[in-house]
Amino acid sequence: MEFNKIEILLEKYFEGVTSIAEENELRNYFSSLDVAQHLEKYKPMFSYFLQAKGQMLNQEIPLQSRKRYVAWLSIAASVVVLLGIWIYVFYNHDNGNEKQDLGTYNDPEVALAATQKALALLSNHVNVGIESVYYIKEYQDSKELIFKQ
Known part of the structure; x- marks a missing residue:
């Protein structure tokens, strides 16, 4: 049993x-x-x-301090940040000569032609927008006829 x-x-x-x-x-x-x-x-x-x-373990286990680890980690992080800043500045560096062309003209006749071209383009786009406003006005007039406000 x-x-x-x-x-x-x-x-x-x-x-x-x-x-x-x-x-x-x-x-x-x-x-x-x-x-x-x-x-x-x-x-x-x-x-x-x-x-x-x-059985008992009588051997003492040495503990490593974390201060060294944290110090090396902070140094490595600083290096990575500085490297990132340097790469950003290196690849996004603007040359002063490239940005000085502001669309200025030395010849007044060429400047007048460019300005007229720009204004004509602007006028065409504004006219398209005004046509849309006419449609809204027609809608508003029709609505007033129907509801007689």
């Missing part, structure tokens, strides 16, 4: 659902001399647990 109980406890132990009292019962059983023949294979495992329980 006790063998059946131990086998049931072993099943529960391997499924991870045993209580502490049941685990103590298993340890006591496997530490005794009368272990069933077919359960002998589990005896080294439970004897190891008893042995490991008694």
Whole structure:
């Protein structure tokens, strides 16, 4: 009967659902001399647990300080930021000669022709906008006729 109980406890132990009292019962059983023949294979495992329980680690583990790590990390971040600024300035550097062409003309006749061309283009676009306003006025007149305000 006790063998059946131990086998049931072993099943529960391997499924991870045993209580502490049941685990103590298993340890006591496997530490005794009368272990069933077919359960002998589990005896080294439970004897190891008893042995490991008694061992203590006396060696001191040295802890590395994080100050050095933080210092190197901040230096690396500064270098990355400075490199990014330098690349931005290098690739977006505006030459003064390229930006000085403001569309000015030395010859007044050429300037007059360019101005007339620009104003004609502007006039065409304004006229298209005014046509849309005429449609709105027609809509407004029709609405006043229908609703007689």
